[in-house]
Amino acid sequence: xxxxxxxxxxxxxxxxxxxxxxxxxxxxxxxxxxxxxxxxxxxxxxxxxxxxxxxxxxxxxxxxxxxxxxxxxxxxxxxxxxxxxxxxxxxxxxxxxxxxxxxxxxxxxxxxxxxxxxxxxxxxxxxxxxxxxxxxxxxxxxx
Amino acid sequence: xxxxxxxxxxxxxxxxxxxxxxxxxxxxxxxxxxxxxxxxxxxxxxxxxxxxxxxxxxxxxxxxxxxxxxxxxxxxxxxxxxxxxxxxxxxxxxxxxxxxxxxxxxxxxxxxxxxxxxxxxxxxxxxxxxxxxxxxxxxxxxxxxxxxxxxxxxxxxxxxxxxxxxxxxxxxxxxxxxxxxxxxxxxxxxxxxxxxxxxxxxxxxxxxxxxxxxxxxxxxxxxxxxxxxxxxxxxxxxxxxxxxxxxxxxxxxxxxxxxxxxxxxxxxxxxxxxxxxxxxxxxxx
Numbered sequence: 345x346x347x348x349x350x351x352x353x354x355x356x357x358x359x360x361x362x363x364x365x366x367x368x369x370x371x372x373x374x375x376x377x378x379x380x381x382x383x384x385x386x387x388x389x390x391x392x393x394x395x396x397x398x399x400x401x402x403x404x405x406x407x408x409x410x411x412x413x414x415x416x417x418x419x420x421x422x423x424x425x426x427x428x429x430x431x432x433x434x435x436x437x438x439x440x441x442x443x444x445x446x447x448x449x450x451x452x453x454x455x456x457x458x459x460x461x462x463x464x465x466x467x468x469x470x471x472x473x474x475x476x477x478x479x480x481x482x483x484x485x486x487x
Numbered sequence: 488x489x490x491x492x493x494x495x496x497x498x499x500x501x502x503x504x505x506x507x508x509x510x511x512x513x514x515x516x517x518x519x520x521x522x523x524x525x526x527x528x529x530x531x532x533x534x535x536x537x538x539x540x541x542x543x544x545x546x547x548x549x550x551x552x553x554x555x556x557x558x559x560x561x562x563x564x565x566x567x568x569x570x571x572x573x574x575x576x577x578x579x580x581x582x583x584x585x586x587x588x589x590x591x592x593x594x595x596x597x598x599x600x601x602x603x604x605x606x607x608x609x610x611x612x613x614x615x616x617x618x619x620x621x622x623x624x625x626x627x628x629x630x631x632x633x634x635x636x637x638x639x640x641x642x643x644x645x646x647x648x649x650x651x652x653x654x655x656x657x658x659x660x661x662x663x664x665x666x667x668x669x670x671x672x673x674x675x676x677x678x679x680x681x682x683x684x685x686x687x688x689x690x691x692x693x694x695x696x697x698x699x700x701x702x703x704x705x706x707x708x709x710x711x712x713x714x715x716x717x718x719x720x721x722x723x724x725x726x727x728x729x730x731x732x733x734x735x736x737x738x739x740x741x742x743x744x745x746x747x748x749x750x751x752x753x754x755x756x757x758x759x760x761x762x763x764x765x766x767x768x769x770x771x772x
Contacts, residue, residue, distance in 0.1 A: 368653060385641045388543035388648035393536055403538040404709070406702040408550050457699045481538075485546045487553060 547675030584670020
Protein backbone atom coordinates (compact mmCIF):
# COMPACT_ATOMS: atom_id res chain seq x y z
CA UNK A 345 0.00 0.00 0.00
CA UNK A 346 2.85 2.31 0.96
CA UNK A 347 4.67 1.51 -2.29
CA UNK A 348 1.55 2.22 -4.30
CA UNK A 349 1.29 5.58 -2.61
CA UNK A 350 4.93 6.36 -3.46
CA UNK A 351 4.41 5.38 -7.10
CA UNK A 352 1.29 7.54 -7.25
CA UNK A 353 3.19 10.49 -5.76
CA UNK A 354 6.04 10.04 -8.23
CA UNK A 355 3.55 9.93 -11.12
CA UNK A 356 1.83 13.09 -9.91
CA UNK A 357 5.17 14.92 -9.88
CA UNK A 358 6.56 13.45 -13.09
CA UNK A 359 3.43 13.68 -15.24
CA UNK A 360 3.57 17.45 -15.90
CA UNK A 361 7.31 17.18 -16.64
CA UNK A 362 6.57 14.42 -19.12
CA UNK A 363 4.01 16.59 -20.88
CA UNK A 364 6.42 19.54 -20.92
CA UNK A 365 9.19 17.37 -22.40
CA UNK A 366 6.73 16.09 -25.00
CA UNK A 367 5.84 19.68 -25.95
CA UNK A 368 9.52 20.61 -26.06
CA UNK A 369 10.18 17.78 -28.52
CA UNK A 370 7.16 18.85 -30.56
CA UNK A 371 8.30 22.50 -30.69
CA UNK A 372 11.84 21.51 -31.66
CA UNK A 373 10.77 18.99 -34.29
CA UNK A 374 7.88 20.87 -35.92
CA UNK A 375 8.38 24.51 -35.00
CA UNK A 376 12.12 25.07 -35.24
CA UNK A 377 12.48 24.15 -38.94
CA UNK A 378 9.87 26.81 -39.70
CA UNK A 379 11.80 29.38 -37.69
CA UNK A 380 15.28 28.43 -38.89
CA UNK A 381 14.74 29.09 -42.59
CA UNK A 382 14.93 31.97 -45.06
CA UNK A 383 17.95 33.39 -43.19
CA UNK A 384 16.20 33.55 -39.80
CA UNK A 385 17.86 32.04 -36.75
CA UNK A 386 15.88 31.12 -33.65
CA UNK A 387 16.26 33.50 -30.70
CA UNK A 388 16.94 30.46 -28.52
CA UNK A 389 13.76 30.65 -26.45
CA UNK A 390 11.48 27.63 -26.56
CA UNK A 391 8.09 28.96 -25.50
CA UNK A 392 5.92 25.88 -25.37
CA UNK A 393 3.17 24.42 -23.18
CA UNK A 394 -0.05 22.43 -23.25
CA UNK A 395 -3.23 24.36 -23.80
CA UNK A 396 -6.92 23.51 -23.80
CA UNK A 397 -9.81 25.16 -25.61
CA UNK A 398 -10.63 28.53 -24.14
CA UNK A 399 -7.11 29.12 -22.85
CA UNK A 400 -4.71 31.80 -24.02
CA UNK A 401 -1.07 32.72 -23.51
CA UNK A 402 0.46 36.16 -23.79
CA UNK A 403 4.06 36.85 -24.71
CA UNK A 404 5.56 40.28 -24.06
CA UNK A 405 8.23 40.74 -26.71
CA UNK A 406 10.32 43.74 -27.77
CA UNK A 407 11.02 43.93 -31.52
CA UNK A 408 13.73 46.25 -32.75
CA UNK A 409 14.02 48.48 -35.75
CA UNK A 410 16.97 47.26 -37.80
CA UNK A 411 16.14 43.55 -37.50
CA UNK A 412 13.56 41.32 -39.16
CA UNK A 413 11.58 38.83 -37.12
CA UNK A 414 9.76 35.60 -37.85
CA UNK A 415 7.17 34.58 -35.32
CA UNK A 416 5.87 31.02 -35.61
CA UNK A 417 2.65 29.96 -33.90
CA UNK A 418 2.25 26.21 -33.95
CA UNK A 419 -0.09 23.64 -32.44
CA UNK A 420 -0.13 19.84 -32.52
CA UNK A 421 -2.68 17.65 -34.30
CA UNK A 422 -5.17 17.79 -31.41
CA UNK A 423 -5.81 21.46 -32.03
CA UNK A 424 -7.64 22.58 -35.16
CA UNK A 425 -7.81 26.34 -34.76
CA UNK A 426 -5.54 29.06 -33.39
CA UNK A 427 -6.46 32.64 -32.55
CA UNK A 428 -3.76 35.32 -32.65
CA UNK A 429 -3.97 38.77 -31.16
CA UNK A 430 -1.05 41.21 -31.36
CA UNK A 431 -1.15 44.52 -29.51
CA UNK A 432 1.39 47.31 -29.21
CA UNK A 433 2.38 49.05 -25.98
CA UNK A 434 -0.62 51.41 -26.32
CA UNK A 435 -2.87 48.33 -26.54
CA UNK A 436 -3.72 49.06 -30.18
CA UNK A 437 -4.50 45.91 -32.14
CA UNK A 438 -2.01 45.14 -34.87
CA UNK A 439 -3.41 41.72 -35.66
CA UNK A 440 -6.50 39.81 -34.58
CA UNK A 441 -7.14 36.65 -36.56
CA UNK A 442 -8.31 33.09 -36.26
CA UNK A 443 -6.56 30.47 -38.37
CA UNK A 444 -7.57 26.89 -39.11
CA UNK A 445 -4.78 24.33 -39.19
CA UNK A 446 -1.55 23.84 -37.33
CA UNK A 447 0.86 26.73 -37.84
CA UNK A 448 1.08 30.40 -38.72
CA UNK A 449 4.24 32.17 -39.81
CA UNK A 450 4.32 35.93 -39.28
CA UNK A 451 7.26 37.86 -40.71
CA UNK A 452 7.74 41.35 -39.35
CA UNK A 453 10.23 44.12 -40.15
CA UNK A 454 9.37 46.91 -37.70
CA UNK A 455 9.96 50.48 -38.77
CA UNK A 456 10.37 51.50 -35.12
CA UNK A 457 11.13 49.75 -31.82
CA UNK A 458 8.03 47.96 -30.58
CA UNK A 459 6.90 46.47 -27.29
CA UNK A 460 4.36 43.90 -28.35
CA UNK A 461 1.98 41.66 -26.48
CA UNK A 462 1.50 38.61 -28.65
CA UNK A 463 -1.43 36.44 -27.64
CA UNK A 464 -2.30 32.94 -28.77
CA UNK A 465 -5.73 31.46 -28.07
CA UNK A 466 -7.30 28.06 -28.60
CA UNK A 467 -10.93 28.87 -29.44
CA UNK A 468 -13.78 26.64 -28.27
CA UNK A 469 -14.59 24.15 -31.02
CA UNK A 470 -18.11 23.56 -29.71
CA UNK A 471 -17.64 19.79 -29.47
CA UNK A 472 -18.55 17.62 -26.49
CA UNK A 473 -14.96 16.65 -25.83
CA UNK A 474 -12.62 19.55 -24.93
CA UNK A 475 -9.42 19.38 -26.94
CA UNK A 476 -5.99 19.81 -25.41
CA UNK A 477 -2.56 19.81 -27.03
CA UNK A 478 0.92 21.28 -27.28
CA UNK A 479 1.39 24.78 -28.64
CA UNK A 480 4.49 26.88 -29.19
CA UNK A 481 5.36 30.48 -30.00
CA UNK A 482 8.84 30.72 -31.48
CA UNK A 483 10.80 33.73 -32.68
CA UNK A 484 13.50 33.90 -35.33
CA UNK A 485 15.74 36.89 -36.11
CA UNK A 486 17.80 38.11 -39.05
CA UNK A 487 19.20 41.43 -40.14
CA UNK B 488 -1.09 56.77 -34.72
CA UNK B 489 0.51 57.64 -38.05
CA UNK B 490 3.43 55.41 -37.09
CA UNK B 491 1.07 52.52 -36.44
CA UNK B 492 -0.45 52.72 -39.91
CA UNK B 493 3.05 52.88 -41.42
CA UNK B 494 3.92 49.78 -39.43
CA UNK B 495 0.79 47.93 -40.54
CA UNK B 496 1.64 48.53 -44.18
CA UNK B 497 5.05 47.02 -43.64
CA UNK B 498 4.05 44.19 -41.38
CA UNK B 499 0.90 42.63 -42.75
CA UNK B 500 1.85 42.11 -46.40
CA UNK B 501 5.19 40.69 -45.31
CA UNK B 502 3.34 38.26 -43.06
CA UNK B 503 1.29 36.79 -45.88
CA UNK B 504 4.16 36.64 -48.34
CA UNK B 505 6.41 35.16 -45.70
CA UNK B 506 3.93 32.39 -45.15
CA UNK B 507 4.03 31.24 -48.75
CA UNK B 508 7.68 31.45 -49.72
CA UNK B 509 11.01 30.06 -48.66
CA UNK B 510 13.33 27.14 -49.12
CA UNK B 511 11.40 24.84 -46.80
CA UNK B 512 8.09 25.50 -48.50
CA UNK B 513 7.14 21.81 -48.55
CA UNK B 514 7.60 21.50 -44.79
CA UNK B 515 5.77 24.74 -44.28
CA UNK B 516 2.79 23.87 -46.48
CA UNK B 517 2.12 20.85 -44.32
CA UNK B 518 1.69 23.03 -41.29
CA UNK B 519 0.43 26.35 -42.49
CA UNK B 520 -2.98 27.45 -41.44
CA UNK B 521 -5.71 28.86 -43.56
CA UNK B 522 -7.18 32.10 -42.37
CA UNK B 523 -10.67 31.34 -41.13
CA UNK B 524 -12.09 34.51 -39.65
CA UNK B 525 -10.81 37.89 -38.78
CA UNK B 526 -11.26 38.17 -35.07
CA UNK B 527 -10.33 35.95 -32.19
CA UNK B 528 -12.36 36.16 -29.00
CA UNK B 529 -9.54 37.01 -26.64
CA UNK B 530 -10.15 37.96 -23.06
CA UNK B 531 -13.07 35.61 -22.43
CA UNK B 532 -11.03 32.55 -21.56
CA UNK B 533 -8.35 31.78 -19.03
CA UNK B 534 -4.88 33.30 -19.45
CA UNK B 535 -2.75 30.23 -18.83
CA UNK B 536 0.64 31.85 -18.97
CA UNK B 537 2.33 35.22 -19.43
CA UNK B 538 5.79 35.03 -21.00
CA UNK B 539 8.33 37.84 -20.81
CA UNK B 540 10.45 37.02 -23.82
CA UNK B 541 13.79 38.71 -23.90
CA UNK B 542 16.44 39.18 -26.60
CA UNK B 543 18.84 36.26 -26.51
CA UNK B 544 22.63 36.61 -26.97
CA UNK B 545 22.16 35.98 -30.70
CA UNK B 546 19.65 38.81 -31.11
CA UNK B 547 21.57 41.22 -28.90
CA UNK B 548 24.82 40.75 -30.82
CA UNK B 549 23.04 40.98 -34.17
CA UNK B 550 21.38 44.23 -33.20
CA UNK B 551 24.14 45.88 -31.24
CA UNK B 552 27.44 44.73 -32.61
CA UNK B 553 27.18 43.89 -36.30
CA UNK B 554 27.91 47.26 -37.85
CA UNK B 555 29.44 48.23 -41.17
CA UNK B 556 33.00 49.37 -40.57
CA UNK B 557 33.21 47.90 -37.07
CA UNK B 558 36.22 45.69 -36.37
CA UNK B 559 36.36 42.59 -34.20
CA UNK B 560 38.81 42.61 -31.32
CA UNK B 561 39.37 39.70 -28.98
CA UNK B 562 40.32 42.19 -26.27
CA UNK B 563 36.61 43.09 -25.92
CA UNK B 564 35.76 39.55 -24.82
CA UNK B 565 35.76 38.17 -21.31
CA UNK B 566 39.15 36.45 -20.78
CA UNK B 567 38.73 32.68 -20.73
CA UNK B 568 41.60 32.18 -18.28
CA UNK B 569 39.37 33.67 -15.55
CA UNK B 570 36.41 31.33 -15.83
CA UNK B 571 37.56 28.80 -13.24
CA UNK B 572 37.42 31.43 -10.49
CA UNK B 573 33.62 31.44 -10.53
CA UNK B 574 32.13 29.33 -7.79
CA UNK B 575 28.50 30.10 -6.96
CA UNK B 576 25.68 29.04 -9.24
CA UNK B 577 24.54 32.68 -9.57
CA UNK B 578 27.98 33.82 -10.73
CA UNK B 579 28.24 30.89 -13.11
CA UNK B 580 24.84 31.64 -14.62
CA UNK B 581 25.82 35.30 -15.15
CA UNK B 582 29.13 34.25 -16.67
CA UNK B 583 27.33 31.82 -18.97
CA UNK B 584 25.25 34.67 -20.34
CA UNK B 585 28.39 36.76 -20.86
CA UNK B 586 30.26 33.93 -22.60
CA UNK B 587 27.26 33.06 -24.79
CA UNK B 588 27.15 36.62 -26.09
CA UNK B 589 30.93 36.69 -26.64
CA UNK B 590 30.64 33.42 -28.57
CA UNK B 591 27.90 34.86 -30.80
CA UNK B 592 29.89 38.07 -31.28
CA UNK B 593 32.94 36.11 -32.45
CA UNK B 594 30.68 34.00 -34.67
CA UNK B 595 29.12 37.06 -36.31
CA UNK B 596 32.60 38.29 -37.20
CA UNK B 597 33.52 34.82 -38.54
CA UNK B 598 36.16 34.22 -35.88
CA UNK B 599 35.62 30.46 -35.94
CA UNK B 600 38.45 29.41 -33.66
CA UNK B 601 37.58 32.05 -31.07
CA UNK B 602 33.90 31.01 -31.23
CA UNK B 603 34.89 27.42 -30.74
CA UNK B 604 36.99 28.33 -27.67
CA UNK B 605 34.03 30.20 -26.20
CA UNK B 606 31.66 27.36 -27.04
CA UNK B 607 33.99 25.04 -25.22
CA UNK B 608 33.91 27.34 -22.18
CA UNK B 609 30.11 27.58 -22.35
CA UNK B 610 29.84 23.78 -22.39
CA UNK B 611 32.24 23.54 -19.42
CA UNK B 612 30.36 26.07 -17.30
CA UNK B 613 27.01 24.52 -18.29
CA UNK B 614 28.34 21.17 -17.16
CA UNK B 615 29.42 22.75 -13.86
CA UNK B 616 25.88 24.01 -13.42
CA UNK B 617 24.61 20.48 -13.92
CA UNK B 618 23.40 21.01 -17.48
CA UNK B 619 24.72 18.03 -19.32
CA UNK B 620 22.48 17.94 -22.34
CA UNK B 621 24.43 17.18 -25.51
CA UNK B 622 24.69 19.91 -28.13
CA UNK B 623 24.22 19.19 -31.81
CA UNK B 624 27.19 16.93 -32.52
CA UNK B 625 27.04 17.06 -36.30
CA UNK B 626 27.19 20.85 -36.39
CA UNK B 627 29.86 20.90 -33.71
CA UNK B 628 32.07 18.57 -35.76
CA UNK B 629 31.61 20.85 -38.79
CA UNK B 630 32.58 23.85 -36.67
CA UNK B 631 35.69 22.06 -35.42
CA UNK B 632 36.71 21.30 -38.98
CA UNK B 633 36.02 24.87 -40.08
CA UNK B 634 33.38 23.54 -42.50
CA UNK B 635 30.46 25.58 -41.28
CA UNK B 636 28.93 28.76 -42.66
CA UNK B 637 28.00 31.72 -40.48
CA UNK B 638 24.26 30.99 -40.47
CA UNK B 639 24.71 27.36 -39.42
CA UNK B 640 27.18 28.41 -36.75
CA UNK B 641 24.67 30.89 -35.32
CA UNK B 642 22.00 28.15 -35.43
CA UNK B 643 24.33 25.91 -33.47
CA UNK B 644 24.84 28.60 -30.84
CA UNK B 645 21.12 29.28 -30.70
CA UNK B 646 20.40 25.57 -30.26
CA UNK B 647 23.00 25.36 -27.52
CA UNK B 648 21.43 28.32 -25.73
CA UNK B 649 17.97 26.79 -26.14
CA UNK B 650 19.12 23.52 -24.61
CA UNK B 651 20.66 25.37 -21.69
CA UNK B 652 17.69 27.65 -20.99
CA UNK B 653 15.21 24.84 -21.44
CA UNK B 654 17.09 22.56 -19.06
CA UNK B 655 17.05 25.27 -16.37
CA UNK B 656 13.32 25.90 -16.93
CA UNK B 657 12.45 22.18 -16.87
CA UNK B 658 14.32 21.88 -13.59
CA UNK B 659 12.55 24.89 -12.10
CA UNK B 660 15.69 27.01 -11.96
CA UNK B 661 13.99 30.13 -13.28
CA UNK B 662 16.20 32.40 -11.18
CA UNK B 663 19.23 31.12 -13.09
CA UNK B 664 17.44 31.82 -16.39
CA UNK B 665 16.92 35.43 -15.23
CA UNK B 666 20.62 35.75 -14.36
CA UNK B 667 21.68 34.10 -17.63
CA UNK B 668 19.52 36.51 -19.63
CA UNK B 669 20.85 39.52 -17.74
CA UNK B 670 24.47 38.43 -18.25
CA UNK B 671 23.98 37.91 -21.98
CA UNK B 672 22.18 41.20 -22.43
CA UNK B 673 24.61 43.35 -20.46
CA UNK B 674 27.54 41.82 -22.34
CA UNK B 675 25.85 42.77 -25.63
CA UNK B 676 25.57 46.35 -24.43
CA UNK B 677 29.18 46.30 -23.22
CA UNK B 678 30.43 45.03 -26.59
CA UNK B 679 28.36 47.68 -28.36
CA UNK B 680 30.05 50.38 -26.28
CA UNK B 681 33.49 48.97 -27.11
CA UNK B 682 32.67 48.85 -30.83
CA UNK B 683 31.17 52.33 -30.74
CA UNK B 684 34.48 53.71 -29.46
CA UNK B 685 36.07 52.72 -32.80
CA UNK B 686 34.51 55.51 -34.84
CA UNK B 687 32.20 58.48 -34.54
CA UNK B 688 29.81 57.24 -37.27
CA UNK B 689 29.44 53.83 -35.66
CA UNK B 690 29.07 55.49 -32.28
CA UNK B 691 26.10 57.62 -33.35
CA UNK B 692 24.29 54.67 -34.94
CA UNK B 693 24.90 52.43 -31.94
CA UNK B 694 23.96 55.11 -29.43
CA UNK B 695 20.43 55.08 -30.84
CA UNK B 696 20.28 51.28 -30.64
CA UNK B 697 21.67 51.23 -27.11
CA UNK B 698 19.05 53.80 -26.07
CA UNK B 699 16.38 51.58 -27.64
CA UNK B 700 17.33 48.78 -25.26
CA UNK B 701 15.22 50.45 -22.58
CA UNK B 702 12.30 48.27 -23.73
CA UNK B 703 14.38 45.16 -23.08
CA UNK B 704 15.10 46.55 -19.64
CA UNK B 705 11.35 46.64 -18.94
CA UNK B 706 11.02 42.96 -19.91
CA UNK B 707 14.05 41.97 -17.85
CA UNK B 708 12.79 43.78 -14.75
CA UNK B 709 9.41 42.06 -15.11
CA UNK B 710 11.09 38.69 -15.55
CA UNK B 711 13.33 39.18 -12.49
CA UNK B 712 10.40 40.27 -10.35
CA UNK B 713 9.29 36.64 -9.85
CA UNK B 714 12.69 35.59 -8.49
CA UNK B 715 13.51 38.43 -6.10
CA UNK B 716 13.36 36.00 -3.20
CA UNK B 717 16.82 34.85 -4.41
CA UNK B 718 19.51 37.20 -2.99
CA UNK B 719 21.47 37.27 -6.26
CA UNK B 720 18.44 38.21 -8.36
CA UNK B 721 17.28 40.68 -5.72
CA UNK B 722 20.61 42.51 -5.85
CA UNK B 723 20.65 42.35 -9.63
CA UNK B 724 17.10 43.72 -9.78
CA UNK B 725 18.11 46.66 -7.54
CA UNK B 726 21.10 47.44 -9.77
CA UNK B 727 18.97 47.11 -12.90
CA UNK B 728 16.50 49.64 -11.50
CA UNK B 729 19.42 52.08 -11.02
CA UNK B 730 20.65 51.37 -14.55
CA UNK B 731 17.14 51.92 -15.86
CA UNK B 732 17.20 55.46 -14.47
CA UNK B 733 20.09 56.20 -16.86
CA UNK B 734 18.09 54.80 -19.78
CA UNK B 735 15.14 57.00 -18.81
CA UNK B 736 17.38 60.08 -18.73
CA UNK B 737 18.82 59.27 -22.15
CA UNK B 738 15.42 58.64 -23.68
CA UNK B 739 14.27 62.13 -22.69
CA UNK B 740 16.69 63.46 -25.33
CA UNK B 741 15.66 63.59 -28.97
CA UNK B 742 17.60 61.16 -31.16
CA UNK B 743 18.44 64.05 -33.51
CA UNK B 744 20.61 65.66 -30.86
CA UNK B 745 23.86 63.77 -31.50
CA UNK B 746 22.95 61.27 -28.84
CA UNK B 747 26.46 59.85 -28.48
CA UNK B 748 27.83 63.26 -27.48
CA UNK B 749 25.38 63.89 -24.66
CA UNK B 750 26.28 63.56 -21.00
CA UNK B 751 23.26 61.27 -20.51
CA UNK B 752 24.75 58.78 -23.00
CA UNK B 753 28.12 59.05 -21.34
CA UNK B 754 26.49 58.36 -17.96
CA UNK B 755 24.62 55.36 -19.36
CA UNK B 756 27.70 53.76 -20.90
CA UNK B 757 29.60 54.19 -17.64
CA UNK B 758 26.73 52.62 -15.71
CA UNK B 759 26.59 49.67 -18.12
CA UNK B 760 30.32 48.98 -17.71
CA UNK B 761 30.03 49.33 -13.95
CA UNK B 762 27.09 46.91 -13.81
CA UNK B 763 28.84 44.34 -15.99
CA UNK B 764 32.13 44.55 -14.13
CA UNK B 765 30.59 44.49 -10.66
CA UNK B 766 28.76 41.23 -11.37
CA UNK B 767 31.85 39.71 -12.93
CA UNK B 768 34.00 40.82 -10.01
CA UNK B 769 31.83 39.18 -7.34
CA UNK B 770 33.48 35.86 -7.96
CA UNK B 771 36.93 37.30 -7.60
CA UNK B 772 36.34 37.69 -3.86
